[in-house]
Amino acid sequence: xKEVEQxxxxxxxxxxxxVSLNCTYSNSAFQYxxxxxQYSRKGPELLxxxxxxGNKEDGRFTAQVDKSSKYISLFxxxxxxxxxxxxxxxxxxxxxxxxxxxxxxxxxxxP
Amino acid sequence: xxxxxxxxxxxxxxxGQEVTLRCKPISGHDYLFWYRQTMMRGLELLIYFNNNVPIxxxxxxxxxxxxxxxxxxxxxxxIQPSEPRDSAVYFCASSFRGASSGNTIYFGEGSWxxxx
Numbered sequence: 001x002k003e004v005e006q007x008x009x010x011x012x013x014x015x016x017x018x019v020s021l022n023c024t025y026s027n028s029a030f031q032y033x034x035x036x037x038q039y040s041r042k043g044p045e046l047l048x049x050x051x052x053x054g055n056k057e058d059g060r061f062t063a064q065v066d067k068s069s070k071y072i073s074l075f076x077x078x079x080x081x082x083x084x085x086x087x088x089x090x091x092x093x094x095x096x097x098x099x100x101x102x103x104x105x106x107x108x109x110x111p
Numbered sequence: 112x113x114x115x116x117x118x119x120x121x122x123x124x125x126x127g128q129e130v131t132l133r134c135k136p137i138s139g140h141d142y143l144f145w146y147r148q149t150m151m152r153g154l155e156l157l158i159y160f161n162n163n164v165p166i167x168x169x170x171x172x173x174x175x176x177x178x179x180x181x182x183x184x185x186x187x188x189x190i191q192p193s194e195p196r197d198s199a200v201y202f203c204a205s206s207f208r209g210a211s212s213g214n215t216i217y218f219g220e221g222s223w224x225x226x227x
Contacts, residue, residue, distance in 0.1 A: 006153075008153070032210065032211070032212075032213040034213070041220075041221075042220060042221075043115075043202055043204070043218030043219055043220050043221055044154070044202075044218050045218070046215045046216070049213055049215075051213055088153075088154060090210075092209075092210035092211055092213070093211060094211055095211055096166075096167075096209075096211055097142055097159065097161060097166065097208075097209030097210055097211050098144070098156055098159055098166075098167060098209070098210060098211075099144070099156070099210035099216055100156065101146075101153060101154040101155075101156075102153065103152070103153030103154075104153055104154065
């Protein structure tokens with residue numbers, strides 16, 4: 001079993017839809033939770049970062065972490081065609097320095 | 112800042128040949144990571160360095176893969192001999208203080224490797 005599981009999709013939604021992306025994990029030592037966005041033929045870039053449990057909002061994006069269920073989510077409101085990309089969840093422990101990624105979910109927002 | 116710089120951007124090579132991928136991290140960063148991305152397996156961590164010292168190479172698939180970081184501004188990932196199943200995008204990334212404190216990891220544009 002992989003440490004981080006993410007449905008690879010692809011996911012296709014109409015413009016303006018609410019998008020929900022999710023990851024589950026097995027390592028209870030993970031404390032830092034991130035979402036990276038990767039456009040086609042580019043490297044991933046950090047989108048949002050959350051420490052431990054709770055919610056974080058940044059414009060149209062909301063990240064949620066439920067450590068009791070080992071489940072994290074990213075919500076995108078009023079999705080736009082420019083949001084079309086692959087979204088990767090990533091996690092790290094307090095010690096060690098490395099970042100473990102989910103497989104990534106490919107999102108397409110149709111005008 | 113120029114960001115993480117990788118070379119070559121694209122490489123097509125024949126099975127059995129040696130492949131060397133190069134990376135220049137962001138100046139001042141003390142962590143360097145090598146990742147491999149495929150459709151089937153996603154983004155996998157191969158190895159990472161802290162202050163030029165390899166910390167965890169458990170993700171290196173087999174002895175055909177090796178990585179070095181001779182100084183703070185340069186790293187290589189070598190595959191010898193290469194095989195078709197090594198075809199993937201190889202990303203180099205760097206950060207200040209690593210991911211453990213939630214610090215951002217910055218990725219290069221990737222090296223697209225095809226082994227025929």
